Every structure is written in structure tokens, then in C-alpha cells.
Amino acid sequence: xxxxxxxxxxxxxxxxxxxxxxxxxxxxxxxxxxxxxxxxxxxxxxxxxxxxxxxxxxxxxxxxxxxxxxxxxxxxxxxxxxxxxxxxxxxxxxxxxxxxxxxxxxxxxxxxxxxxxxxxxxxxxxxxxxxxxxxxxxxxxxxxxxxxxxxxxxxxxxxxxxxxxxxxxxxxxxxxxxxxxxxxxxxxxxxxxxxxxxxxxxxxxxxxxxxxxxxxxxxxxxxxxxxxxxxxxxxxxxxxxxxxxxxxxxxxxxxxxxxxxxxxxxxxxxxxxxxxxxxxxxxxxxxxxxxxxxxxxxxxxxxxxxxxxxxxxxxxxxxxxxxxxxxxxxxx
Amino acid sequence: xxxxxxxxxxxxxxxxxxxxxxxxxxxxxxxxxxxxxxxxxxxxxxxxxxxxxxxxxxxxxxxxxxxxxxxxxxxxxxxxxxxxxxxxxxxxxxxxxxxxxxxxxxxxxxxxxxxxxxxxxxxxxxxxxxxxxxxxxxxxxxxxxxxxxxxxxxxxxxxxxxxxxxxxxxxxxxxxxxxxxxxxxxxxxxxxxxxxxxxxxxxxxxxxxxxxxxxxxxxxxxxxxxxxxxxxxxxxxxxxxxxxxxxxxxxxxxxxxxxxxxxxxxxxxxxxxxxxxxxxxxxxxxxxxxxxxxxxxxxxxxxxxxxxxxxxxxxxxxxxxxxxxxxxxxxxxxxxxxxxxxxxxxxxxxxxxxxx
Numbered sequence: 001x002x003x004x005x006x007x008x009x010x011x012x013x014x015x016x017x018x019x020x021x022x023x024x025x026x027x028x029x030x031x032x033x034x035x036x037x038x039x040x041x042x043x044x045x046x047x048x049x050x051x052x053x054x055x056x057x058x059x060x061x062x063x064x065x066x067x068x069x070x071x072x073x074x075x076x077x078x079x080x081x082x083x084x085x086x087x088x089x090x091x092x093x094x095x096x097x098x099x100x101x102x103x104x105x106x107x108x109x110x111x112x113x114x115x116x117x118x119x120x121x122x123x124x125x126x127x128x129x130x131x132x133x134x135x136x137x138x139x140x141x142x143x144x145x146x147x148x149x150x151x152x153x154x155x156x157x158x159x160x161x162x163x164x165x166x167x168x169x170x171x172x173x174x175x176x177x178x179x180x181x182x183x184x185x186x187x188x189x190x191x192x193x194x195x196x197x198x199x200x201x202x203x204x205x206x207x208x209x210x211x212x213x214x215x216x217x218x219x220x221x222x223x224x225x226x227x228x229x230x231x232x233x234x235x236x237x238x239x240x241x242x243x244x245x246x247x248x249x250x251x252x253x254x255x256x257x258x259x260x261x262x263x264x265x266x267x268x269x270x271x272x273x274x275x276x277x278x279x280x281x282x283x284x285x286x287x288x289x290x291x292x293x294x295x296x297x298x299x300x301x302x303x304x305x306x307x308x309x310x311x312x313x314x315x316x317x318x319x320x321x322x323x324x325x326x327x328x329x330x331x332x
Numbered sequence: 333x334x335x336x337x338x339x340x341x342x343x344x345x346x347x348x349x350x351x352x353x354x355x356x357x358x359x360x361x362x363x364x365x366x367x368x369x370x371x372x373x374x375x376x377x378x379x380x381x382x383x384x385x386x387x388x389x390x391x392x393x394x395x396x397x398x399x400x401x402x403x404x405x406x407x408x409x410x411x412x413x414x415x416x417x418x419x420x421x422x423x424x425x426x427x428x429x430x431x432x433x434x435x436x437x438x439x440x441x442x443x444x445x446x447x448x449x450x451x452x453x454x455x456x457x458x459x460x461x462x463x464x465x466x467x468x469x470x471x472x473x474x475x476x477x478x479x480x481x482x483x484x485x486x487x488x489x490x491x492x493x494x495x496x497x498x499x500x501x502x503x504x505x506x507x508x509x510x511x512x513x514x515x516x517x518x519x520x521x522x523x524x525x526x527x528x529x530x531x532x533x534x535x536x537x538x539x540x541x542x543x544x545x546x547x548x549x550x551x552x553x554x555x556x557x558x559x560x561x562x563x564x565x566x567x568x569x570x571x572x573x574x575x576x577x578x579x580x581x582x583x584x585x586x587x588x589x590x591x592x593x594x595x596x597x598x599x600x601x602x603x604x605x606x607x608x609x610x611x612x613x614x615x616x617x618x619x620x621x622x623x624x625x626x627x628x629x630x631x632x633x634x635x636x637x638x639x640x641x642x643x644x645x646x647x648x649x650x651x652x653x654x655x656x657x658x659x660x661x662x663x664x665x666x667x668x669x670x671x672x673x674x675x676x677x678x679x680x681x682x683x684x685x686x687x688x
Contacts, residue, residue, distance in 0.1 A: 004425050006481075028425035030481065038481050042440045043452040052462075102450075235619070288574040290617040292646040302646040305619055307685030 001053065001089070002106075005029045006038055008058030011110045016149050017057055020108075023147065024055075034058070039086075040102050046280055049091065049104035060084070060109035065118040068134060074261060074328055079132040080122055084109050084150060085139035090171055091204040093284045094232055094267055097138065098276035108144065112153045119157065123164050134167045141168035142189070145177045155181045162186055169229070173207040173215035183223040188260050190227035191216055193250075195242035198234055201285055209246070213253040220254055227260040230317075231330055232267035233309050235289065235301065243313055247320035256321045264317075265330035266309050268300040338376040339408035341401065342415060342537070343394055345489045347382050348526035349416045352534040354380070368397055377408060383489060387441070387465060390489035394496045411456075412497050414490050414506040415533045417526075418463060419470065419514030423477045424484035428461065428510055431528075433536045435459040436506035440482055441491035442466045445475065448482060453494035456503040463508065465491030470514045486514050507540075509533055554582060555608075559601035564609060571612040578616070588615050623647075623682070630679050637670020638663060650680045 005027050011017055012031060021029055032038055035058040060083055068079035086107035088097055097104075109115075123131055135141040135154070145151050158166050166187045168178075178189065194202075196209040207215075219226050228250070236242070250256060267286070269277065271293065277286055291299045300306060314327055344350040347367075353359065359369035359380055367382040379401060383393035398410065420428050428434070437459030441449035444467055462483035470476050470486060479486060490506050497504035509529045560568065575585050589611035594604055614621040631641045634654060642653040656667060 032481075041450070042448045042482055043450055045438055045452070045454050048438065048462075283577055285577055288577040288616060290620050294646050295648040300646075302620070302623070303648050304623055304683050304685045309685075311685050 002027050002055040003052050004054045006032050006035070006054065006056045006058075008035055008056070009033055010059050011057055014057075014110050016110055019149065020055070020057065020147055027055075035107060039105060039107060042103075044103040044105065046098050046104045046276065049087075049089075053089075054105040056105060056107040057110060058107070059111040060115070063118075064115045065122050065133070066137075068132075068137075072134070072330075074132070077130050077132055078126055079134065080119075081134040081137040082115050082119060083138060084112065084115060084135065085144070085148070087138065088140050089143055090140065090206045092171070092206065093202040093204065093277060093281045093286055094234075094269065094273075096270065096273050098273055098280060100138070106139075106144070108148050110148075112150050116153070116157050119164075120161075123161050128163075130163055130165060132165045132167060134169060136169040140170050140172055142170035142174050142178065143172040144174075146174060149177070151177045151181060155184060155187060158184055158187055167227070171203065171206045171212070173211040175215045175219060178224065179218065179222060181224075183225070185225060188225040188227050189219060190229055190260075190263075192229040192231060193246065194230070194232075194234070195246045197242055198236070202234070209249065213249060217253045220258060225260045226254075226258075228262045229265070229330070230313060231263060231265035233264065233313060234267045234286070235305065235309060236285070239309075240312060240316070243316050247316050251320055257323075259322070259326060262317060262322055262327050263330040264310055264313055264327065266301060266306045268294070268298045270298055274299040337405070337408050339401070339405060339410045340376060340378050341394075341398065341410060341412045342378065342380045343390075343412055343493055344380070344382050344414075345385050345390060345416050345487075346526075348523065349530055349533065350380060350382055351527060352530040353415075353537070356534060365397065365400060367393070377405065383493070386488050387467070387492035390492040391496050394493050395500075398496070398500060398502070410500075411503045411505070412493060413537075414493050414504070415537065416487060416489065416508055417511035417529050418485045418487040418508035419512045420510045421476050421480040421484055421486060422513050424480040426461070426484055428484060430510050430512070431532065433507060433509045433532050434461045434485070436461065436463045436485070436490065436508055438462045438483075439491045439494050439506060440464045442479065446478070449491070451495070453491065453498055453504065455494075455505045457505050459506075461485055463487060463490055463506070465489060476514055485510070507533060507536055509536075554586070555605075557595055557601075558605045558608065560605050561602065564602075564605045567609050568605075568612070571609065571616060574616050575612065580615070585612060585615065626682050627679070630675060630682060633670050633673035637666050637673075639667065639670060647683050650683050652676075652679060 002024060005020070005024060007017055007029060009031055035056045039056050065080050065082045068081050072079045086101055087104055088095070089106065119133060154166060158164060162185070164186060168187065168189045169192065170189065171192045191212055193209065193212060199206060199209055216226050274291075277284060281287070290301060290305065292302050294300045301309070310329055317327055318324065342350070342353065354369065357371060357378070359371050359378075362368040362370050362379065368379065370377065370379040381393060381397045383390040394412070398412075402408075402410070420430070435457060436455055438452050438454045440452045440462065442464055443449045463485040464479050464483045465488055466479065466486050469488075470479070485508060487508060490508075494504045494506070509532045511525065511529050555568070572582065572585065580588070589608060591608070594607055594611070597604055597607065599607070627643070631652070634641055639654040639656045642655070644651050658664065
């Protein structure tokens with residue numbers, strides 16, 4: 001998986017480093033003073049992740065918990081994300097991480113104690129309110145948890161703050177470590193889903209829909225709260241049929257009534273990311289889509305289509321048995 | 333030298349690296365240019381330039397050569413292919429061997445002893461290894477170890493050549509043969525063995541040449557009955573590329589756009605091209621076509637009354653912009669009845685995505 005591992009001196013003695021080194025015993029390890037001496041120092045093309053993906057282990061400096069953009073989650077409650085990793089092992093053609101860090105290499109930050117302190121300070125600032133924390137703004141929250149090993153730490157933390165909520169956003173089916181945890185009502189694992197055909201076409205290297213559904217079913221059976229992101233919604237021929245099928249599979253595997261929430265969002269790009277898509281995936285179906293530069297500079301479908309797509313999918317969800325209050329529209 | 337041809341400029345830092353190319357291929361010196369040669373083939377032109385060592389020389393010589401060649405063959409489609417020797421940093425984890433010929437993926441540059449340039453350039457073709465163009469010859473293990481954090485190969489010129497091409501929007505590729513281990517003892521030995529490295533590079537180049545085929549059947553050849561302006565050509569090209577992604581062949585596109593019917597239209601040739609662009613656009617964007625038709629339908633009373641109708645880009649607001657000119661008082665009633673007949677709520681529903 002990794003061609004090389006760089007370990008920051010500050011974390012060289014962390015137990016998790018030993019675990020990772022043992023797991024990748026054949027991968028060369030280089031000790032460095034600071035991640036930023038190497039990572040992002042040169043512009044490494046995004047698709048080098050296919051043959052030359054490197055892993056960096058170190059400490060995150062600076063702000064560790066940040067306010068989430070508007071319409072990030074359920075409205076009316078404060079939302080924050082925390083940063084414990086950069087980049088992702090998957091390769092979704094629409095992903096905003098393309099070019100975001102000028103390097104596709106994976107960075108895992110191991111100073112969870114520092115992140116926890118900032119989370120606690122943030123909770124204290126919003127006394128008596130439900131504060132949401134999202135893991136995975138710059139990475140997938142579950143895909144590498146068997147390596148990074150932070151789940152027990154965050155379960156302990158959020159057990160002490162039952163009013164605060166933690167969302168683990170993922171496209172993976174890697175629940176190996178998660179199922180070892182006792183479920184907590186305030187830790188929600190949310191799965192981003194698309195119809196199988198779409199996953200194969202654009203969500204390269206991600207687990208199949210079936211694998212994700214099996215993982216979700218397992219979690220639901222164990223009592224872990226789960227949520228769904230139908231995001232990004234991409235139009236295609238037979239669009240309604242494929243989503244009808246998706247809802248029917250959801251119904252087969254899950255108790256929809258127990259789903260914490262379902263968010264829906266139509267595909268959108270910043271112009272910078274769209275440029276990266278053109279560069280990295282010149283044959284992508286996305287480049288033949290009916291996009292326009294929108295009111296906020298983002299590239300997306302014209303508003304009537306977006307609203308039509310969202311309306312249709314919401315209708316399908318309601319028909320499948322979801323309740324209106326379970327559904328919210330993301331970033332719209 | 334005026335017809336439109338593929339023009340490959342081979343760039344070398346040292347004459348010794350280019351020796352086999354100059355001996356084995358019928359290159360002739362280019363009049364008025366130092367260290368520059370050319371040869372003409374049926375389908376393409378080949379030129380060769382020797383830039384001298386280091387980033388400054390490479391950048392200056394390559395850019396001035398390109399400027400002169402472009403002046404002489406303005407319609408040519410240029411590509412630059414750099415060939416040369418490189419060193420291999422042994423502390424890099426992946427292993428390579430002396431004499432190995434490698435296509436370079438991404439080229440980085442060393443700014444000075446302890447810093448890297450942020451800018452990098454990637455080859456147009458699939459590569460096998462990354463390379464750093466260093467500011468000086470590598471004389472210490474420390475320097476080699478630091479550089480090996482970024483890439484396994486080192487040279488002195490490729491980054492400058494890639495930068496020059498990037499600035500001029502010219503495709504750039506790079507092929508290197510590993511001549512040494514960048515351990516400070518390079519020069520004499522590399523010189524001794526230069527013939528061998530040059531031969532290896534030539535062999536690689538000839539293999540590349542043989543494997544490349546040039547697609548001469550562009551869509552333009554098939555649309556020779558139309559008059560196509562440069563901007564229309566760009567639009568057609570983009571539309572065709574996008575339709576190709578959707579699985580359409582050129583024949584299918586022309587059939588779906590009723591090309592034969594289009595040719596029989598009694599309009600100017602340029603207008604026919606415009607109509608083809610519109611039809612291809614509708615084929616590519618069926619939802620947009622549907623939306624346009626629905627909006628036309630709902631705004632038809634306004635248009636009949638004499639209003640020009642315009643919407644916000646991407647229909648981001650429920651707004652309709654109307655413009656008109658008044659010449660006679662009887663027009664006022666016509667406009668009023670147009671406005672009365674117009675169903676704004678229906679218009680709004682369409683923009684809110686109802687039954688698009």
C-alpha cells in the first residue's frame with residue numbers, strides 16, 4: 001500500500017508508530033524532524049498515489065478543531081470538524097482533496113490528546129447545546145482506523161460528553177475496530193452511498209455498495225447509530241431507476257426507521273477542483289455533464305436540475321419509508 | 333516549411349549524450365542556429381538541440397531555439413523530448429540499476445542545498461520514476477540523502493526544460509538513462525561511457541517512434557463541407573470529446589444531429605456550422621434542451637408580445653429579465669396583454685425543478 005513511511009521524531013516512540021511499522025515491516029521507514037519538511041514541500045501530482053503513496057506520521061500543529069462550513073450537517077446546531085489525517089486511500093473522481101494539499105500522500109496525526117483538549121474547550125463554549133464534531137473532513141474517518149487506532153480514544157472522550165455528537169464519515173466498509181466498541185448514542189457512523197453503477201464509474205478503489213451495506217447492517221445490529229449521505233448525486237440515464245434500486249437495497253439491509261439522518265447533496269466542485277478532474281480524469285463521465293459555473297463560483301448543475309434531482313430522490317426516500325424529518329439537504 | 337506538422341524537438345544537455353542520434357539519423361545543422369540540427373520526415377519534423385549543462389543554459393538555449401523554430405514553422409505542433417543521463421540516489425527505497433532507461437514521471441527541482449522548489453512538472457506520457465534537477469553537482473552523502481526523500485533520480489537540466497515548455501504550452505516528455513550513483517565520482521566515468529548511454533537513449537527513442545501512430549482522421553476532415561472558424565473548431569472539438577465520453581462515435585453524432593439535413597439547409601456555410609454546434613450541444617445536454625423548451629413554452633406570450641426574454645446564468649434566481657422597445661401606443665396594450673397572459677407561478681415552478 002505504501003512505498004515509504006516517514007515518521008516525525010516527536011512521535012517516534014508512540015505505541016501506534018510501532019504497530020504501523022510492524023504491519024508494514026517491509027516498507028522503508030525514514031525518521032524526519034517535521035512532516036512539513038517533506039510533505040507538501042514539492043508539488044506531487046495527485047495520481048502518484050497509484051504507484052508511489054507515502055505515509056507520514058506526526059503531530060498536527062495549529063488549529064485542530066475548526067468550524068464547519070454552513071449547511072454541513074443538521075441545521076440549527078453548531079458543527080465543527082477536527083483534523084486527525086490528511087488525504088485518502090480512495091480515488092473518487094469528484095473528490096475535493098485532488099490538489100488540496102499539493103500531495104496525495106497520507107498523513108496521520110497521532111496527537112489525539114491535543115485534539116481532545118480542543119474538542120473539550122469547544123464543548124465548554126457551547127454550554128447546554130448539542131455540538132457536532134465531524135471526523136474526516138480531509139480524510140475518510142474509518143478507512144485506516146485499523147492502522148491509526150484512535151477509535152477507543154474518541155469513544156472514551158464522547159462517553160464523557162453525551163450531549164456532544166461525533167460523526168464518522170466514510171465510504172469504507174472497514175468496521176473491524178468499530179465493532180469492538182460499545183455503541184454510543186452520540187457517535188454516529190455515516191456512510192456515503194451512491195448507486196452501484198456510479199460507484200464503479202467514479203468512486204475508484206472504494207468498497208462496493210454491497211460491502212458497505214453489509215457493514216452498515218452489522219453496525220445497526222450491534223446498536224451503533226448510523227446515517228447515510230446520498231452525496232454526491234450525479235445525474236445519468238436511468239437515474240431514477242438506479243436510485244429506486246438503491247433505496248430498495250437499503251430497505252433490504254437496514255431498518256430505515258433507525259437511520260439517524262439521510263443527507264442529500266448534488267455534485268458540485270470548486271473551479272480549482274473541476275480543473276483537477278479535467279487533468280486527472282480526462283475521460284471521466286463528469287466532464288460530459290451539464291454543469292455551469294454557479295452563483296458562488298462553484299461548478300454544478302443549473303438550479304432547476306439540482307432542485308429536481310433532490311426533489312425526486314427525496315420522494316423516493318419517503319416512498320421507501322424514510323420520514324421527512326430524517327432527511328436534510330446538504331450544501332444547497 | 334509551411335504546412336502543419338508534428339514537430340519534435342529533442343533536447344540534450346551534452347553533445348556526448350546526443351552523439352548516437354547525430355551519427356545514426358540524417359540530421360543536418362540548422363542554418364543560423366548554434367548546436368541545433370534538423371531532419372524532415374513525411375509525417376513530422378525532428379529537430380535536435382544541445383543546450384549545455386545546468387538549468388540556466390538549458391532554459392536559455394531551449395527557449396531561444398523554440399522561438400526561432402516557431403518563427404520558421406509557425407503552424408507546426410511542437411513537442412519537446414529531453415534525453416540524457418542521470419544519477420541514481422541509492423538511499424531512495426526503490427531500486428534501479430546503472431544503464432536502465434526510464435521515462436520520467438514528475439520533475440522536481442532543488443532550490444539550493446537545503447530547499448526544494450515547490451513547482452513540479454509532469455511528463456505528458458506515463459513515466460516510471462521521478463527526477464530532481466539539482467542546483468549543483470551532488471558531492472556529499474548528506475545532500476544525496478536529503479534529495480532521496482523526494483525522488484530517486486537526479487540531473488541538472490530537465491526541470492528547466494519542462495518549465496520552458498510549460499510556459500509555452502508545449503508538451504514535454506523526458507527519458508533518462510542511469511549513468512551513475514550520484515556519489516561525487518561521476519564525471520570522468522560518465523564521459524568514458526557516454527557512447528554507451530547515447531546508444532541506449534537512441535534505441536529507446538526508435539522504439540518509441542515505432543510504437544506511436546498518428547491519428548490523421550480528425551473530425552474536421554469529415555466536416556469538410558462546412559466552413560469552420562477557429563472558435564467554432566474549438567467548440568466542435570470540445571463537444572465531440574464530451575460526446576465521445578458519453579459513448580458516441582463521430583458517425584453516431586452526425587446521424588443524431590441529422591447532418592445530411594443540415595447540409596441541405598439554405599443558409600450560409602458558417603450558419604450551418606453554428607446549427608451543428610447547437611445540435612451537438614442538445615445531444616450532449618438533453619436536460620438543458622428540455623428546460624429551454626419548457627421555458628420557451630411558458631414565456632411564449634411575452635415573446636409574442638414583443639419582449640426579449642433573458643434569465644440569470646444557471647437560473648440561480650427566480651428572475652426573468654424583460655426588455656422591449658416602444659414605437660407606437662398600440663404596442664402598450666400588446667405588452668400588457670402579454671404580461672397578463674404570462675403565468676409567472678408556472679415559470680417559477682419550472683425554475684424550482686418541478687417536472688424539468
